[in-house]
Each structure stands twice: as structure tokens, then as C-alpha cells.
Amino acid sequence: xxxxxxxxxxxxxxxxxxxxxxxxxxxxxxxxxxxxxxADNIGLLYADQPLGQSDEFIDFDVRIAPPRGLRRWWRPQxxxxxxxxxxxxxxxxxxxxxxxxxxxxxxxSSHAHQYLILHAAVLEKDGRALxxxxxxxxxxxxxxxxxxxxxxxxxxxxxxLIDLQDxxxxxxxxxxxxxxxxxxxxxxxxxxxxxxxxFRDTAKGTVALMRPPEESVRRAAEPAMPGWIVSxxxxxxxxxxxxxxxxxxxxxxxxxxxxxxxxxxxxxxRSLGQLVRTSDCYELVYSDLDDVLALFDRLEPPETREVAG
Amino acid sequence: MRQRLIxxxxxxxxxxxxxxxxxxxxxxxxxxxxARNSGVLARxxxxxxxxxxxxDVPLAARNHLEAARRIADKQMQSxxxxxxxxxxxxxxxxxxVVLLKGAAYLAAGLPPAIGRMFADIDIxxxxxxxxxxxxxxxxxxxxxxxxxPYDQRYYREWMHELPPLRHCRRGTVIDVHHGILPRTSxxxxxxxxxxxxxxxxxxxxxxRMLAPAxxxxxxxxxxxxxxxxxxxxxxxxxxxxxxxxxxxxxxxPARLADxxxxxxIARPLYYALVWRQRLLGKPAHEDLEPAMxxxxxxxxxGLLMSALLERAMLPSHPSCDQAFTGVAxxxxxxxxHWLRMPPRLLLPHLWxxxxxxxxxx
Numbered sequence: 001x002x003x004x005x006x007x008x009x010x011x012x013x014x015x016x017x018x019x020x021x022x023x024x025x026x027x028x029x030x031x032x033x034x035x036x037x038x039a040d041n042i043g044l045l046y047a048d049q050p051l052g053q054s055d056e057f058i059d060f061d062v063r064i065a066p067p068r069g070l071r072r073w074w075r076p077q078x079x080x081x082x083x084x085x086x087x088x089x090x091x092x093x094x095x096x097x098x099x100x101x102x103x104x105x106x107x108x109s110s111h112a113h114q115y116l117i118l119h120a121a122v123l124e125k126d127g128r129a130l131x132x133x134x135x136x137x138x139x140x141x142x143x144x145x146x147x148x149x150x151x152x153x154x155x156x157x158x159x160x161l162i163d164l165q166d167x168x169x170x171x172x173x174x175x176x177x178x179x180x181x182x183x184x185x186x187x188x189x190x191x192x193x194x195x196x197x198x199f200r201d202t203a204k205g206t207v208a209l210m211r212p213p214e215e216s217v218r219r220a221a222e223p224a225m226p227g228w229i230v231s232x233x234x235x236x237x238x239x240x241x242x243x244x245x246x247x248x249x250x251x252x253x254x255x256x257x258x259x260x261x262x263x264x265x266x267x268x269x270r271s272l273g274q275l276v277r278t279s280d281c282y283e284l285v286y287s288d289l290d291d292v293l294a295l296f297d298r299l300e301p302p303e304t305r306e307v308a309g
Numbered sequence: 310m311r312q313r314l315i316x317x318x319x320x321x322x323x324x325x326x327x328x329x330x331x332x333x334x335x336x337x338x339x340x341x342x343x344a345r346n347s348g349v350l351a352r353x354x355x356x357x358x359x360x361x362x363x364x365d366v367p368l369a370a371r372n373h374l375e376a377a378r379r380i381a382d383k384q385m386q387s388x389x390x391x392x393x394x395x396x397x398x399x400x401x402x403x404x405x406v407v408l409l410k411g412a413a414y415l416a417a418g419l420p421p422a423i424g425r426m427f428a429d430i431d432i433x434x435x436x437x438x439x440x441x442x443x444x445x446x447x448x449x450x451x452x453x454x455x456x457x458p459y460d461q462r463y464y465r466e467w468m469h470e471l472p473p474l475r476h477c478r479r480g481t482v483i484d485v486h487h488g489i490l491p492r493t494s495x496x497x498x499x500x501x502x503x504x505x506x507x508x509x510x511x512x513x514x515x516x517r518m519l520a521p522a523x524x525x526x527x528x529x530x531x532x533x534x535x536x537x538x539x540x541x542x543x544x545x546x547x548x549x550x551x552x553x554x555x556x557x558x559x560x561x562p563a564r565l566a567d568x569x570x571x572x573x574i575a576r577p578l579y580y581a582l583v584w585r586q587r588l589l590g591k592p593a594h595e596d597l598e599p600a601m602x603x604x605x606x607x608x609x610x611g612l613l614m615s616a617l618l619e620r621a622m623l624p625s626h627p628s629c630d631q632a633f634t635g636v637a638x639x640x641x642x643x644x645x646h647w648l649r650m651p652p653r654l655l656l657p658h659l660w661x662x663x664x665x666x667x668x669x670x
Contacts (some may be wrong), residue, residue, distance in 0.1 A: 028369075048527040057334040061342065084627055113376035224339050263383050 004047040007101040012039045019061070025172040025220045027112070028052050029104060033064040033096070033125050035078065041097045041196050045175040045209050047218040060107040065098050082107060091202075098199050098207045101177060105158055109259040110171070115170065116271045117259040118160035122169055123152040128227025128301045129169040131160055132280070134257040136246040139234025142182035143292065145210050145217030150293050155214040155224065159259075164267055165272050168223035173216045183208045190291070226279040227301055229254065232286050241285040242295055278302065279283070316629045319343035319542060329357075330365060331336050336372040339628050343416055343607015347624035348543035350374060351381035351424035375423075384427040388415055389482050391430050392516070398449035398513050404442060406431040407507045409527065413518035414511040420550040425543075429473065429482035433519075435504055436487040443471060443485065450477045451576075459661060467493045469648060478527060490534065491525045493650040496574050505528075510656055521555040522568040526578065533577040538621035538638065542588070545622065549589055556594065565598035577589075579604030580614065584622055617641050 003011065003022060015019040015038065017028040031042065031053075042201075052058070063081040066072040067090055076093035079086050079104035082100050087106060110119050119134040121144035130152065132140035141157050146155035155171025162169055178186060183206065187195055194211040229250055254272060255261045263267045280302045288291045312364035314321070318340040322329060327334045327520075333339065344350040355373035357363040368373060392412060399406050407413075409431035451474035456464075464472045469488035475481070488500035506520040519527055525548060532544040555561045569578040578600050582593040593601060606614060620637035623629040646655055 003433065055333055055335045056338075057367065057372070058338040059337075059369065083346060083623060111373065111376055113379050114372045263379060265383070 001046065001051045002101060003049050005041065005052060006051075008039075008043065010112075011043055012036075013186055015039050015309040017163065018249070021058065022046060022049045024049060024104070024174050025053055025156075027059040027108065027172070028056055028172055029107075030058045030061045031064075031100070033100075034062060035066075035096050037094075037096050038064050038100060041071060041209070043167065045196060045211045046077065047211065048214045049173075050217075060104065060111070062100070062103055062107065064100050064103070066093065090192050095199050095202050097196060097209065098177070098202055098204075101107060101175065102208065104174065108159055108161075112161065113260050113263060114268050115161035115163060116261065116264060116275075117267050118162065118224070118254060119257040119259060120254070121157045122155035122160040122224075123147050124155055124169075124222075124224040125152050125227075126173070127149065127225055129155065129279075130227055130296070131161075131169070131229045131254075132232050133160075133229065133254045138181070138232050139286070140232050141176060141178055142234065143232060143286075143289070145176045145178060145186050145193075146289050146293060146307075147296060148176065148213055148216060149175070149193055151308035152296070153219060155220075162271055162275055163223065164264070166269065167278065169214075170223045171220060173220035175211055175214045178208050178210060180205045185289075186210065206281075226275050228282065229276065229279045230282045230284050233283075234287065235285050236287055238287045240283050240288060240291045240295060241283075243283055245281045245283040246277050247281055251276045269280070315363065316623060318628075319347060319349060319353075319624050323349060323356065323542075323546065324588070324590055326357060326360060326362065329362070334367060337367060339402060339626075341370055341373045343624040343626045343629060344540070345373070345377065346626045348426050348540040349546060350377035351426065352543070353424075354378040355424035380428055381424045385415060385425070386424065387481065388412060388427045388428065388430060388544075391483075392416055394430065394449065394512055395430065395446075395483065396516060398445050398451075401441065402441065402445060404434055404438040404439075405504060405507065405517055406442075406515070407504065407517045407519060408510060408533070409433050409489075409519070413510060413524065414547075416512050416514075416516060417518055419510075420549040420554050425547070429484055431484045431486060432504070433486040433488070433500070436472075436500070439442070439471065439485065439487055441475070446474055446483065446485070450479075451475065451483055452477055463658070467491055467654065469494075489530055491649050493654055494534070494570075495648045495651075496530075497576065498572055502572065521551075521558075521561060522565045524659070525551045525555065525565060526569055526574055529577045529581040530574060533580045534559060534645065534648050536642040536649075538618075538641055539625040540624040542624060545581070545584060545588060549585055549591065552585075562594035562596035566597045570603050571599045574607065575600045575604030577604070579606070580618070584618060588622060617644075 008296060011020065015032060016034050019032045021028060021030050064078055065081060067077055067079050071077045077090035078093050079090045080088055080094045080099050084170055121132040121140045123130045123144060132144060144157045152174055155169060157176040159172060183198060196209040198206050198208045200206045229247060231243055231250065231253055251272060261272065318336060322340050334484045341350065344353050356375060357366065365373065388411065410415055411425055411427050412430045412609040414425065453472050454475055456472050461472060464470065469491045470484050470486040474483045474485065488498065489503065490496055490498050491541060501521055503523050506523055508520055510516045510518045518524065528544060528548045530553060582597060582601060586592050617637040617640055620631060620634040621641050650658065
């Protein structure tokens with residue numbers, strides 16, 4: 001069963017009652033909320049996500065709810081609750097939906113230490129992972145959304161999970177978080193894609209969420225071998241500039257943005273070393289999306305080229 | 310699942326790990342969350358690992374246990390480094406520095422250190438040396454955080470510790486104590502006695518820790534006089550680990566009883582032993598009887614505290630709540646304040662807190 005198989009009333013009843021159990025990649029999440037905004041957007045953005053089985057292990061039990069007291073009515077706010085715990089300050093009620101997304105990201109990045117957790121967008125093609133490490137504002141989400149609707153499978157727009165045992169990349173196939181100008185750009189380019197309404201004045205400016213393509217959700221449990229790591233920078237008016245990048249430098253860039261590199265200590269060092277060694281590393285400066293999509297279409301997987309060379 | 314069982318999953322798992330293979334996935338997810346909220350998730354991992362049964366835990370739950378242990382180990386490593394830094398700041402001053410709680414367990418290699426979450430490092434120095442210690446720590450980068458003048462006064466005049474000192478670069482926090490109970494506490498406890506009995510931690514440094522009986526009593530006082538029971542289970546296990554460890558010396562139970570009576574804190578020892586038996590299933594050694602008798606409350610208080618602790622000692626997780634759990638936690642919180650200062654100080658204090666409540670949070 002998928003979320004879309006529930007009627008609107010069933011979806012709301014689950015969210016308001018014992019919780020809606022959904023699977024996102026390797027994790028089972030239980031979501032509760034009485035807010036209509038959350039129900040509407042889960043119905044919209046998580047439509048293809050599989051529902052959890054009954055009596056399943058739940059990784060993250062979260063709730064989006066108004067705080068007690070005055071702020072329920074006066075300039076209403078919402079809280080993200082993880083079990084009974086409130087890890088963040090409240091946000092204006094209008095930002096409940098992005099708050100759920102950020103909260104679920106936080107759940108993964110602060111608990112799933114069986115992975116090296118990269119702050120990165122990750123896509124897949126022919127079994128190989130394409131990784132765009134942060135920093136935010138680099139245009140990685142824009143590129144990620146465009147590629148996800150252009151023959152690449154979305155693993156995650158925000159969190160790259162590297163298995164510490166076998167080095168494979170796992171994804172979440174959750175909605176893609178778009179910011180500011182890239183919202184209009186992508187809505188125009190991708191008329192078939194499904195977007196949430198814009199949420200204004202958040203900490204990251206205006207934010208909108210794009211529903212992950214159906215195929216990426218259906219195949220969310222399939223990991224990918226490392227393929228390419230590309231450090232991206234959007235620069236208005238720039239010509240596409242794509243060149244190989246030193247592996248040492250890439251190692252440092254990814255290490256600096258990973259969530260639990262320091263926590264994992266030696267295992268993190270080894271895992272990241274293996275990831276960088278087995279991936280081709282590039283730097284990309286771009287402004288023209290079409291140009292970049294064509295470029296990634298031509299990208300060859302690391303080993304094939306090694307064999308050919 | 311019966312109601313009682315659900316509430317006590319974390320208690321049950323640590324007390325009788327042999328029943329874990331019968332847990333359903335849903336029970337495992339509740340157990341993980343209860344254990345995390347009461348600070349015993351990494352300890353559970355350590356216990357199962359030591360028993361060689363960790364591999365039998367279903368993978369999804371095991372991932373959470375292992376993650377908690379990784380965090381605990383990392384905190385332990387940072388705490389070790391912090392202790393080295395404290396030595397560098399204070400060792401040559403000749404001031405006796407006593408490591409408290411987690412820092413002492415870690416430096417002395419005591420059982421509760423394994424899988425224990427660390428927030429800050431606690432040390433105790435003689436009251437007369439406070440000013441010098443604060444200055445020295447400041448020279449080494451630890452600064453008092455900006456506090457409301459009232460809070461400054463609260464700490465410095467009434468409490469048994471300085472306001473927390475945060476390191477300007479590492480962000481780590483030291484709590485510098487001069488006693489284990491507030492100056493204004495109901496229990497007048499002369500901390501000079503604790504200093505006199507303190508022993509070297511045994512890591513080759515000049516650092517000291519409380520004598521075994523005092524260490525157990527400190528952990529007990531911290532749990533049963535402070536008013537916050539969110540991590541009650543964690544603290545109860547610390548106490549249990551220490552009692553078991555020190556009881557390798559057969560004279561220890563009698564010494565613990567004598568010391569509690571001598572220091573005038575037999576009451577908290579009584580509660581600790583009662584709840585150790587109720588939740589962990591471990592009866593008190595017969596040599597502790599005199600302290601149990603000396604510390605037992607009257608029947609009314611006894612019943613009331615039983616009803617309160619029965620609720621508050623369980624993990625702070627919705628699945629553990631029963632009727633009046635919130636009320637019980639609030640009453641114990643007020644009791645903590647009541648023990649902390651006499652009414653002529655407490656009432657104005659709570660009044661100020663209530664007034665400032667909103668601007669602080």
C-alpha cells in the first residue's frame with residue numbers, strides 16, 4: 001500500500017490518531033499531526049511512499065503540533081516533537097511543512113550513524129551514484145531536481161548515506177527542497193512535476209517542495225555504487241565549466257560538510273577515503289541547466305573509462 | 310502487550326536481558342525510545358555487547374543501539390581530553406581537585422563510565438579556593454556565560470557550584486562545585502568531610518575523586534534531592550553499578566550505611582535502595598539495614614513519595630506515562646526546590662522565576 005491508496009479521510013485519521021507510518025529509504029517514520037496543512041502536503045508530496053507494515057520497528061516517531069498556551073492562537077506557531085522531545089525552537093504555523101522536512105532530516109543526521117552521512121544531493125544512473133556535496137546555496141538542489149526529472153533516479157536532495165560496511169550509497173527519495181528563484185525556474189521547466197505551494201519567510205527564504213518522481217520512490221531501497229562526486233557552484237551568466245578535481249581536495253570538502261565524520265572517527269575516515277577513491281571527482285560552475293543536463297548525459301562511469309584507457 | 314509491560318520495557322530490558330529475544334519489532338521501537346529518553350540506550354548496548362547477545366538484536370533496533378554507543382564513546386573521548394586540559398590548568402596550583410560523577414567514573418575506569426552520556430565535566434574544589442580556581446580556568450579559556458545578575462547571585466550565594474564555565478574555543482562546560490548540596494539545603498552537609506576522605510583517581514595524576522561511599526552517596530543525593538527525574542533510570546543504574554563494584558570489599562555496605570548516617574543523608578539512601586530493589590530487583594545488603602531504618606520516612610510521606618517516584622522514575626516518554634505522571638514530576642520538582650532552600654528564600658526565588666519565565670525561554 002502507498003500513501004496515495006489511502007482516502008483523504010483515512011490519511012487524516014492516521015495523522016491525527018496513532019500516526020501515519022511511511023517508509024523513506026531505509027527508515028520507517030511515524031508522523032502525527034492535526035494540522036490540515038501537513039495532511040494536504042503529505043497527500044501531495046508523499047503520495048508514492050509505501051506505508052509501513054503493522055508491528056514494524058519505527059525509527060523516527062515525530063509530531064508537528066502547536067505549542068501549548070497562547071501561541072496556539074496568537075501569531076500561531078508549530079513545534080517539531082521527536083518522541084516527547086523538542087529539539088528546535090518553534091516556527092510560525094505557516095512553515096509546518098518545511099519544518100517536518102527539516103525535522104526528518106535532523107532525525108536521520110543525528111541518529112543514523114550506521115552510515116557516513118553526507119550533506120549532499122545524490123542521484124543514480126546505471127547503478128552508479130552522482131554526489132553533489134553541499135555547501136547550501138550552491139545550486140545543488142536545483143540541479144538535483146532537474147536531473148531527477150531527466151533520467152536520473154533521485155536518492156536524496158540533502159542527505160547522502162554511505163554504508164560503512166560496503167561503501168554503497170543509500171537514498172531516502174523524499175521531497176526535494178527548493179529555494180527562492182529556483183522554484184520558478186523549475187516549475188517552468190518541469191510542468192509535469194508536482195510542487196507544494198511556496199512557504200515564505202523561512203530561515204532559508206522562500207521554500208517549495210517537489211514530489212520525488214514515482215520511480216525513485218519505488219526503487220528507494222536500491223543502493224548505488226559510488227560514481228562521481230561533483231562540487232557545484234551556480235554563477236549567473238557563467239559558461240559551463242567542468243574539470244577534474246584533486247581527490248585530496250574533494251576529500252576535505254566532503255569531510256567538512258558531512259554530519260558525522262568526526263563522530264565516526266577512523267571508520268568515517270576510511271569510509272570517506274574509499275568513497276573518494278572509487279569516485280571520479282569534478283568541479284562544475286554553471287548557469288545553463290540544459291547545457292549541464294547534456295553534460296551529465298555523456299558522463300562515463302569511472303571503471304568503464306579506466307578499462308577503455 | 311499488557312499495559313504494565315509497555316511502560317517498563319526499558320526497565321525490563323536492562324534488568325532481565327534474557328527476555329529480549331521475545332520482543333516484537335513494535336516493542337523494540339518503544340524500548341529504544343524509552344531507553345534513549347532516560348539516557349540508558351548506550352548502556353543497554355554495552356551490556357548486550359558484554360553478554361555477547363548484541364548480534365541477536367534485530368538489525369533496525371541494533372542500529373539505534375550502536376549509534377547511541379558511538380555517541381557515548383565520542384563524548385567519553387572528549388571528556389578524557391577535557392580532563393587533561395583541567396589538569397593543565399589546575400595541577401600545579403596545589404589546590405585539591407576532586408572529579409565528580411561521570412568524569413570520576415571515566416578517569417578511574419569505574420563501570421558506569423561505559424556507555425554513559427556526558428554533558429559537562431563536574432569538579433569539586435575547597436570553597437576557599439573557588440576564586441583562584443575560577444581565575445585559573447579563565448586564563449585557560451573557560452568563561453562564565455553571561456547571566457542575569459540575579460542568576461549570578463543565585464549560584465554564588467546559595468548554590469554549591471559556580472555558574473557553568475564554558476570554554477571559549479572547544480565549547481565544553483565545567484561545573485565547579487564546592488559541595489554536593491546547596492549551601493541553603495535542608496541537609497547541612499559539611500563538604501570538608503568529603504574533601505578529607507577523597508582519594509586519588511589512580512591515573513597517576515594529582516586528581517582526586519570522592520571516597521567510594523561518598524561517591525555512591527553523591528550520585529544518590531543528585532538523583533533524589535535535585536527534583537529532576539528525566540534521567541532517573543540512568544542515575545539509578547549508575548548507583549547500582551557503583552554499589553556492585555565497591556561491594557567487592559565486604560566491608561563496603563556497612564561503611565556506606567555509617568557514612569550516610571554520619572553525613573545526615575540516610576533518607577536519600579533509603580529511597581535509592583528501595584527503588585533499586587523495586588526497579589532493578591536487587592535487595593539491599595543486610596549491613597545497610599541501620600541506614601534504611603534511620604532514613605525511612607513516616608507512613609504518609611512514604612506512601613506519597615512511593616506514588617510520585619513510581620511515575621517519575623520511569624523514562625520520560627509518552628508510552629511510560631500513567632495517570633498523574635505529569636503531576637508527579639511537577640511535585641517532585643517542587644520538592645527539589647523545597648529541599649534546596651528554606652521558604653524565606655524559595656518563595657521570592659520562584660516569584661522571580663515566574664516573572665522572568667517568558668523572557669528567558
